[in-house]
Amino acid sequence: MAQSKDIQEIPQNPIAFIGSVSRPHILLGVAAFSVAIAAQLFSSFSPYIIKMLINAALSAADTAAQMREVSFWSALYVASMAGMFLLWRLSGFIGLEFISRSQKTAYERLYAYVSLHSHTYFSNRFAGSLSNKISNASDGVDKMLENMLWSYVPGIISLVTSVILFGLVDVLFGAIYTALIVMVIIVNIFLVRYRRPYVVASAEASSRFRGVSVDMLSNISAMRQYARRSYEMDLIGESVKEKYRTNVRQWRISEWSLALNNALIVSALGLIVYLAIVGFNRGSTSVGDIVMIITLVFQTSGTLVFIGSTMNGAVRVYGDMQEGLEDVLAPHEIVDTPDTQALTIGAGEIVFKDVSFAYDSMNVFSDLNLRIAPGERVGLVGTSGAGKTTLVSLLLRQHDLNGGSISIDGQDIASVTQDSLREVVGVVPQEPALFHRSLRDNIAYGKIDATDEEIVRAATMAHATEFIQTLPTQYETLVGERGVKLSGGQRQRIAIARAILKNAPILVLDEATSALDSASEVLIQEALHTLMEGKTVIAIAHRLSTLREMDRIVVLDKGSIAESGTHDELVKKGGVYAGLWAHQIGGFIQE
Numbered sequence: 001m002a003q004s005k006d007i008q009e010i011p012q013n014p015i016a017f018i019g020s021v022s023r024p025h026i027l028l029g030v031a032a033f034s035v036a037i038a039a040q041l042f043s044s045f046s047p048y049i050i051k052m053l054i055n056a057a058l059s060a061a062d063t064a065a066q067m068r069e070v071s072f073w074s075a076l077y078v079a080s081m082a083g084m085f086l087l088w089r090l091s092g093f094i095g096l097e098f099i100s101r102s103q104k105t106a107y108e109r110l111y112a113y114v115s116l117h118s119h120t121y122f123s124n125r126f127a128g129s130l131s132n133k134i135s136n137a138s139d140g141v142d143k144m145l146e147n148m149l150w151s152y153v154p155g156i157i158s159l160v161t162s163v164i165l166f167g168l169v170d171v172l173f174g175a176i177y178t179a180l181i182v183m184v185i186i187v188n189i190f191l192v193r194y195r196r197p198y199v200v201a202s203a204e205a206s207s208r209f210r211g212v213s214v215d216m217l218s219n220i221s222a223m224r225q226y227a228r229r230s231y232e233m234d235l236i237g238e239s240v241k242e243k244y245r246t247n248v249r250q251w252r253i254s255e256w257s258l259a260l261n262n263a264l265i266v267s268a269l270g271l272i273v274y275l276a277i278v279g280f281n282r283g284s285t286s287v288g289d290i291v292m293i294i295t296l297v298f299q300t301s302g303t304l305v306f307i308g309s310t311m312n313g314a315v316r317v318y319g320d321m322q323e324g325l326e327d328v329l330a331p332h333e334i335v336d337t338p339d340t341q342a343l344t345i346g347a348g349e350i351v352f353k354d355v356s357f358a359y360d361s362m363n364v365f366s367d368l369n370l371r372i373a374p375g376e377r378v379g380l381v382g383t384s385g386a387g388k389t390t391l392v393s394l395l396l397r398q399h400d401l402n403g404g405s406i407s408i409d410g411q412d413i414a415s416v417t418q419d420s421l422r423e424v425v426g427v428v429p430q431e432p433a434l435f436h437r438s439l440r441d442n443i444a445y446g447k448i449d450a451t452d453e454e455i456v457r458a459a460t461m462a463h464a465t466e467f468i469q470t471l472p473t474q475y476e477t478l479v480g481e482r483g484v485k486l487s488g489g490q491r492q493r494i495a496i497a498r499a500i501l502k503n504a505p506i507l508v509l510d511e512a513t514s515a516l517d518s519a520s521e522v523l524i525q526e527a528l529h530t531l532m533e534g535k536t537v538i539a540i541a542h543r544l545s546t547l548r549e550m551d552r553i554v555v556l557d558k559g560s561i562a563e564s565g566t567h568d569e570l571v572k573k574g575g576v577y578a579g580l581w582a583h584q585i586g587g588f589i590q591e
Helices: 013-042 046-057 065-114 119-123 125-167 171-218 220-225 228-283 287-326 388-395 417-421 439-444 453-459 488-504 518-532 568-571 576-582
Strands: 350-359 362-372 376-383 405-409 426-429 506-509 535-542 553-557 560-565
Touching: 013 046, 013 065, 013 125, 013 287, 046 065, 046 125, 046 287, 065 125, 065 287, 125 171, 125 228, 125 287, 171 220, 171 228, 171 287, 228 287, 350 388, 350 417, 350 439, 362 388, 362 405, 362 560, 376 388, 388 506, 417 426, 426 488, 439 453, 439 488, 453 518, 488 518, 506 518, 553 568, 553 576, 560 568, 560 576, 568 576
Parallel strands: 376 535, 376 553, 426 506, 506 535
Antiparallel strands: 350 362, 350 405, 553 560
């Protein structure tokens, strides 16, 4: 199927990205922000109620009138506090749904997008680093929306109401406070812009560390086999050092900016308090005004400090998101257009016509032509680097061609959807990719809705039941990350069972029996013969004896077809294949 519009149009800018993933939940967002604003208004005007309460208590009016006024403002204060707490909790419940759903949408869209990247994209990146980038971007949505809902917007409301309340006492106080806000914002915008590249550098170093650490943990067996623990610890140490260095550098800038904010705030608010006391001595400022001003100073000093700290915190989250989104949302190299049609499989004819392909500026094929007839079984032979596996990758459209075309039943694979193409091709790779799931799940990956009977039948045909039945939980056994709990031969049998279950009309065997001992190989060859019946088959093998029963053997040499024919024909010809056959020991090509 073609890429959906919401996957194609994910913005890279962090703010636009947050808007994109929160848009589907906009009604919840409006409700959450509306309630939070109302709650902050209750909170911000409470100093004014306190002022009126104190002035009423100190009023020279008669006792009855004074008590009525004191009672009114006291009741209003209690009601205000109750309303404030009620609204904050309500905003919490609504905001929780809004933020969680937005973060969920972010994860879903980013993983959907990254899954459409090409084979080359993943070959050049650490899986752990990619996972870290997606987490940074998606978790950034959570942090930014949370701060916007319960910090940024309430902070703005608090500052605006404080300007009003200071101005009610004296216009000069309101002007000083407004000037302070403007100055703090300008200073912090400058500092944030200065700090942002350092934050991005810190995020990049963190992603590199994640990639190096996951790479080491994924290959812990190789580290031990070669006694390279010290070497790996040095690599980890260098990566940690860079992560530490970049993090401390951006954090130090944050601390200096907060120190500058504190100095500005103390100076301006101290001036307001001094002028208020002078006004009290002159009789122009009441006791209630003094109390309100002191209360506002305590409240708004935190808000003003918050401007600096949250802007610094926001730029760090922004930097993490930006670093992740730029890499994850790189343009797709292979794209299904909206009008791309699904492949209609027929007899299974495969035609490579004038195929040219270069990988990392290294030329692999130039004008290669090969036709595989429907139901024909073709073996691919050649030394390492001849292009055998690349030819199969091109058939699966893991890379796009530089020239020429590949067609299946007359349909150019570049003009059909990638999923429909790969649905008709079953693959048994040299290194089977198993998920850290149960044996049942791994076999059923060839047919998600397979019944238990179908799974057992496929496992039996692949001769996997022999070891599965010896396991305590049998088909429910977890295989470990990348199938680490299984031997190489066991992993390959599971991969064969998966391909048997898929039952695709085109079959690719890439060294399908390379990890098996001789006795197991005999059994697996029987299963493969059954699997290959009625299918178009491409089989890659270094062990040439496994290809003797192929209808045709194609010999690749330096990206070109050197020879083509049956085993007997090629041996009699005395060419490249005959030389490879003559140099075999135990059935393997000696390179």
